[in-house]
Amino acid sequence: MKTNGALTILVLGLALLAYVERDGQPSESRGAAHSTTTESFLTFSAQEVVEIRIQNTQRCIVLRRGGQSRAALDRILTILSQAQIVRRFSISPTEFAAYGLAPPERQVSLLRSDHTLVLRVSIGNTAPTGNVLYASTENATEVVLLGTYLLSALEMALQDGQSEVYEAPDCRPRVKESKETEHGTGQP
Amino acid sequence: MSQNSFLSNVGAIFVKEMRTFVRSPLFYVLGAVFLGLAGYFFYTDVLYFDLLNQDKIGLTQGLWQRFFEDLRLCLLLIIPVLAARLFAEERRLGTMEMLQTYPLTESEIVCGKFLSVAILFLPILFVTTLYPGILSYLWPVDPWPLVATYLGVSLLSLACLGCGLLCSVLATQQSSAALATFGVLFLSWFLAWNETAASATVLVVLRRLSLFDRFYDFTRGTVQSRDVAYFLVVTSLCIWGTREVLRAQWRTRRTQIVRFALLVGLGVGIEDCAVRHNRTWDLVQEHESILAQETVQTLTAITMPVKLLLFYEPGRYRETAYLAEKCKHTSSFIEVHLIDLDREPGLARAYGVKAYGTAVVETGGRWETVYPADERLLVQAIVTVTDPKPRVVCVTTGHGEREVTVEYKREDDDPTSVARVFERAGYRWQETMLEQSGADLQACRLVFVYGPRSDFTEAEVRSIEGFVHNGGSLLVLLEGGSFPHLAQLLNQHYIFPGDEVRIAAPDRLYLRDQSTVPVVDVALATRLPEQFTGVLYTARQVNYVAPKHGVVGGVFLGYRSPSKGLVPLGVAQETVGDSAGRVMVVGDADFLGGGLFQRESNRVLFSRMLSWLGARSSGLPLHQERYAYAPLSVRQSRMLLWVAWLPAFAFLLAGILAWWRRRAA
Numbered sequence: 001m002k003t004n005g006a007l008t009i010l011v012l013g014l015a016l017l018a019y020v021e022r023d024g025q026p027s028e029s030r031g032a033a034h035s036t037t038t039e040s041f042l043t044f045s046a047q048e049v050v051e052i053r054i055q056n057t058q059r060c061i062v063l064r065r066g067g068q069s070r071a072a073l074d075r076i077l078t079i080l081s082q083a084q085i086v087r088r089f090s091i092s093p094t095e096f097a098a099y100g101l102a103p104p105e106r107q108v109s110l111l112r113s114d115h116t117l118v119l120r121v122s123i124g125n126t127a128p129t130g131n132v133l134y135a136s137t138e139n140a141t142e143v144v145l146l147g148t149y150l151l152s153a154l155e156m157a158l159q160d161g162q163s164e165v166y167e168a169p170d171c172r173p174r175v176k177e178s179k180e181t182e183h184g185t186g187q188p
Numbered sequence: 189m190s191q192n193s194f195l196s197n198v199g200a201i202f203v204k205e206m207r208t209f210v211r212s213p214l215f216y217v218l219g220a221v222f223l224g225l226a227g228y229f230f231y232t233d234v235l236y237f238d239l240l241n242q243d244k245i246g247l248t249q250g251l252w253q254r255f256f257e258d259l260r261l262c263l264l265l266i267i268p269v270l271a272a273r274l275f276a277e278e279r280r281l282g283t284m285e286m287l288q289t290y291p292l293t294e295s296e297i298v299c300g301k302f303l304s305v306a307i308l309f310l311p312i313l314f315v316t317t318l319y320p321g322i323l324s325y326l327w328p329v330d331p332w333p334l335v336a337t338y339l340g341v342s343l344l345s346l347a348c349l350g351c352g353l354l355c356s357v358l359a360t361q362q363s364s365a366a367l368a369t370f371g372v373l374f375l376s377w378f379l380a381w382n383e384t385a386a387s388a389t390v391l392v393v394l395r396r397l398s399l400f401d402r403f404y405d406f407t408r409g410t411v412q413s414r415d416v417a418y419f420l421v422v423t424s425l426c427i428w429g430t431r432e433v434l435r436a437q438w439r440t441r442r443t444q445i446v447r448f449a450l451l452v453g454l455g456v457g458i459e460d461c462a463v464r465h466n467r468t469w470d471l472v473q474e475h476e477s478i479l480a481q482e483t484v485q486t487l488t489a490i491t492m493p494v495k496l497l498l499f500y501e502p503g504r505y506r507e508t509a510y511l512a513e514k515c516k517h518t519s520s521f522i523e524v525h526l527i528d529l530d531r532e533p534g535l536a537r538a539y540g541v542k543a544y545g546t547a548v549v550e551t552g553g554r555w556e557t558v559y560p561a562d563e564r565l566l567v568q569a570i571v572t573v574t575d576p577k578p579r580v581v582c583v584t585t586g587h588g589e590r591e592v593t594v595e596y597k598r599e600d601d602d603p604t605s606v607a608r609v610f611e612r613a614g615y616r617w618q619e620t621m622l623e624q625s626g627a628d629l630q631a632c633r634l635v636f637v638y639g640p641r642s643d644f645t646e647a648e649v650r651s652i653e654g655f656v657h658n659g660g661s662l663l664v665l666l667e668g669g670s671f672p673h674l675a676q677l678l679n680q681h682y683i684f685p686g687d688e689v690r691i692a693a694p695d696r697l698y699l700r701d702q703s704t705v706p707v708v709d710v711a712l713a714t715r716l717p718e719q720f721t722g723v724l725y726t727a728r729q730v731n732y733v734a735p736k737h738g739v740v741g742g743v744f745l746g747y748r749s750p751s752k753g754l755v756p757l758g759v760a761q762e763t764v765g766d767s768a769g770r771v772m773v774v775g776d777a778d779f780l781g782g783g784l785f786q787r788e789s790n791r792v793l794f795s796r797m798l799s800w801l802g803a804r805s806s807g808l809p810l811h812q813e814r815y816a817y818a819p820l821s822v823r824q825s826r827m828l829l830w831v832a833w834l835p836a837f838a839f840l841l842a843g844i845l846a847w848w849r850r851r852a853a
Contacts, residue, residue, distance in 0.1 A: 128536035
């Protein structure tokens with residue numbers, strides 16, 4: 001046990017030395033605190049989704065399974081379920097604004113028939129390189145990078161389908177334009 | 189236990205192990221495979237260097253770094269098999285118990301075995317010094333970086349052997365011991381390979397543990413005391429761990445855990461202490477250094493704080509970080525920040541950074557964006573931003589010049605007017621009547637003649653000439669018309685409008701016609717002097733005219749017409765070794781206006797033109813004949829091939845002889 005005692009003292013001494021010196025050391029710069037994966041961004045049951053709301057600061061587009069927008073709804077669900085994460089990293093809640101996620105540039109909400117939320121996705125700015133964009137799910141503490149093709153795919157799906165356009169932020173029907181069903185209006 | 193008996197017992201084990209190794213054909217096979225692979229890598233790396241890297245980078249960077257990074261793979265392959273037999277073989281033969289009944293301590297057994305395998309392997313490793321030895325007859329080889337590299341490889345080998353020893357004592361079979369060693373080494377090698385695969389906290393730990401990160405500096409000819417300590421700590425911990433495993437049967441589990449934790453804590457403490465008190469020995473000679481002599485001179489001349497922001501791509505930052513660290517070491521005024529581009533979109537937007545690998549050099553609110561962030565462009569940017577002269581563009585008026593556009597779309601991040609491009613490049617601009625301004629021109633950095641319709645007077649030309657002679661830069665965009673006085677001025681700089689610069693060519697490009705859009709001729713671009721390839725990188729077709737009359741420059745802009753060949757449109761000239769400024773003339777002014785300027789490629793072209801005109805060279809010749817490696821002849825290549833394979837053949841022959849003698853006995 002003599003050796004153990006000597007070792008303990010040595011280790012404790014080193015730990016103390018390290019602790020004392022730590023104050024004088026610069027903190028590690030923010031390196032690449034992230035992970036790259038090939039995982040899917042969203043996992044959900046497409047069957048239970050009956051309504052999709054795509055919302056930006058000006059307008060809110062609603063697609064319903066029962067209406068004429070059914071095909072567009074299905075296509076968007078497919079697009080969302082196939083979205084792959086290019087990269088992910090954790091950030092503090094105050095930093096979401098820097099990525100256009102607080103408030104979000106666009107928000108996609110998937111709803112059940114009783115109007116409860118299946119999930120909500122916030123889509124933020126395009127990254128500086130231009131080929132990926134920032135996104136996050138509700139209450140998430142991390143930002144993910146998705147290919148910008150997601151946006152164009154959403155736009156194409158909306159142009160193909162009949163959507164209803166409402167006022168943002170709470171998707172109330174527009175007073176005068178509640179029956180507006182033009183193709184391609186209110187892109188997210 | 190006396191020291192003498194310890195040494196003699198270790199010696200006894202050592203001799204026993206050496207005999208076993210030397211008599212085993214496996215040892216010769218492994219040695220031959222190692223040297224064969226090393227020879228193969230050496231030969232192919234030399235040929236690669238000979239073909240592609242002549243005169244561009246030195247041997248340390250161009251050959252040895254690549255060779256030793258290949259050699260590490262040989263280590264990963266050979267060492268697990270070599271070390272696996274140390275204890276696993278004893279277990280298989282049932283001699284382990286017998287060994288433990290001898291009057292030997294566990295420390296003596298472990299030390300003896302480790303020493304035997306280390307002393308057998310290191311000489312094989314050092315056989316590879318034959319390669320640089322032979323190469324030194326053909327090319328000038330600086331031995332000092334190799335000293336650092338061989339120190340690193342030796343330390344790495346010891347750490348790997350230590351790991352193999354530990355796995356061997358834990359395993360019951362050689363194959364499982366070898367596989368376990370290979371797995372551990374392979375994992376630790378690639379631990380921090382992908383920086384994107386872990387959180388920040390974990391990554392800090394992984395980088396500290398990664399063999400690759402610790403070995404990297406050795407291959408560059410740099411010895412860091414922290415890396416030496418790391419390898420020694422890993423080796424010692426493995427040896428100590430092996431001893432503890434052997435002793436395990438005599439101890440309680442609790443004692444084992446306590447000892448294990450204390451040992452790891454001790455190792456971590458020592459390593460941490462070494463990191464904090466790190467010392468660096470750069471054994472690379474000045475001319476072989478990653479930083480060119482002119483770079484070092486420029487950096488050491490800096491007297492104001494310069495911030496270097498390197499926007500890296502996750503997983504591909506190592507080279508950039510290394511360059512930044514070198515710059516930082518050279519000048520205490522340089523502050524380096526490594527920035528993950530994806531994580532800092534606001535910062536990237538503020539500096540207009542859009543590509544991974546871009547660097548921003550900033551001082552006192554002025555900045556230059558550099559892409560790609562290579563040494564030469566970085567230095568040029570540093571020289572530019574530290575130039576105390578105000579960055580003012582004087583736009584000439586009074587000759588029917590075009591107006592500088594100022595409006596731009598606010599929602600667009602990209603500058604969409606000429607004024608905005610000036611602003612983005614850190615310039616103020618002002619209109620200047622040359623006849624009235626006189627000496628005021630000296631307050632300008634750049635004089636911009638933007639599509640004049642009438643010629644300049646002799647007095648005006650004299651004023652511009654004086655300005656350029658005193659280090660100012662001149663940008664002339666010409667449309668159709670006759671400008672004898674202006675042409676006279678340009679002729680003094682060996683620029684001949686109508687000849688080198690085709691003014692208002694009917695089939696000019698500028699993206700008017702998609703079918704005539706040129707692409708950068710890479711083959712031509714690689715032959716360009718480095719000044720031009722970086723400035724107008726991927727901008728347009730580039731051609732180069734060799735320096736003449738003490739002027740460096742040539743046609744930088746043009747397009748290749750099927751009928752007329754290369755139609756020149758732009759010429760840039762700089763007087764070598766003189767304080768005179770840079771002159772650039774383009775036979776088109778339309779591309780800065782209307783819809784043509786909304787095209788990004790035209791804006792990029794203009795930004796790069798401004799960047800080149802605003803830059804100042806360090807006054808020293810850049811990378812001229814830094815290295816002189818004569819191309820290898822066929823005979824020399826064959827000789828190197830023999831040198832590469834000879835040690836492996838010799839080792840194999842020795843193995844066959846040993847086997848034959850053993851069989852005969």
